[in-house]
Amino acid sequence: MEIVIDNDDIIIKKLENFDPEHIFECGQAFRWDREEDGSYTVVAFNRVLNVLKVGEDVIFRNTNLEDFENIWKNYFDLNTEYKAIQETFNSDETMKKCIEYGDGIRILQQDEFETIISFMISANNRIPQIKKSIRLICEKYGNFIETYNNRDYYSFPTPSELSICKPEDLREHCRVGFRDERIYKVANMIENGEFPFYDLKNKTREEIRDTLITLPGIGEKIADCITLFGYDKKDSFPVDVWIKRVMETLYFGKEVKKKEVSDLGRDKFGKYAGVAQQYLFYYGRENKIGK
DNA sequence: TGCCAGGGGTTCA
DNA sequence: TGAACCCCTGGC
Known part of the structure; x- marks a missing residue:
């Protein structure tokens, strides 16, 4: 991870699988504001941070190296290799499409x-x-x-x-x-x-x-x-009305019980079912699947 | 302008 | 299993 420090900015060069819009707009967090420049300001762990993606780089503003190392690295789950997680879904063409659409989603490590x-x-x-x-x-x-x-x-x-x-x-x-x-x-x-x-x-x-x-x-x-x-259990697969609609449309082709959706989700996506859930949610909601 | 349905779910009967 | 629950928005 190549880090460049510039005043109150921490710039991470070529940060893969990281998109602030996808991270914050997929329903996992609620304490953020979208700014006019397309960046996101988020508040967590008694700090205020602004995040902007520029090409392949990500700029973390209003912070310092110490907070980046102690707070934000973990908050954004930067020690997890999302590319490897995505590869576990490789045999699933539908999921590959969702990943392509929502690449850059990360599971935030929240309080x-x-x-x-x-x-x-x-x-x-x-x-x-x-x-x-x-x-x-x-x-x-x-x-x-x-x-x-x-x-x-x-x-x-x-x-x-x-x-x-x-x-x-x-x-x-x-x-x-x-x-x-x-x-x-x-x-x-x-x-x-x-x-x-x-x-x-x-x-x-x-x-x-x-x-x-x-x-x-x-x-x-x-x-x-x-x-x-809140507890980073990536095998958890929450089923809300959106996930139910998306799974019914993309996998079942008919209406099913909620339990069938959660059973299939955990069977199919295993220990990273929660990450799959986020791709499905973002894809489904942005494209109004099943609505 | 005003009314009404309905929502990312849980609880209680 | 199904109705009710508070608040707010969007559609008519």
Whole structure:
């Protein structure tokens, strides 16, 4: 990896399988803004970063080498060879087409607590609304980080910071609707040690999923999303209405039960089913497959 | 301008 | 298994 440092910019030359648009627009993260120059500003781990792809190079702005090495390298999963993952799908012509379309997608290594709350908010919700609720929660319960491109950025609250919330504030001020009590309960269960949040990290996909599902507001789909996006379990295959539609159109040729979709997804794509899911999602949503 | 359907899911009956 | 749930947007 060839790194060039230029003031507050870190430039990675010829960075393969990396496209900010595909990374952020495939439904795995909600704390980003698209800028006029086509770059993306993202806030994570108490930092604000701007990412721009220029030809084969990627420019990471508003950061330094130390943060790049300690935070962003891991956040963007740069130690994983996506080319090798893609090759495991080589025998699947349909998937090859999806990869061609969505190449550059990476599974972000996001904060566990933020991922839990964010995907609880995603239940029966739309992306703009999810982003708005999360932004309001950060502004109300997180801490100010900095102003970048005329926008104020706040950290995502810790379990402790969010545990002092009132359900009515979550509803009325943060616009989370019927998810208010659930979020309040989960933050407090974690803060009070009533949920083994800090023991989950080294468990298997199944163990994490089964534990998460015991929380209010977390069912199968959201538990699968959290294991994939918050715990880096790449064999997780979340099935939402988009994945169901895409798989029905591209693989089944008819309507099937949700369980059939998740079974086929994990059988077919194995230990990288979650990466395949992201290619399918991006391809399906951008092309409105099945709609 | 105003009404209404529906959404990347979970819960409860 | 199916209806209800809050908020917001888009279509008419």
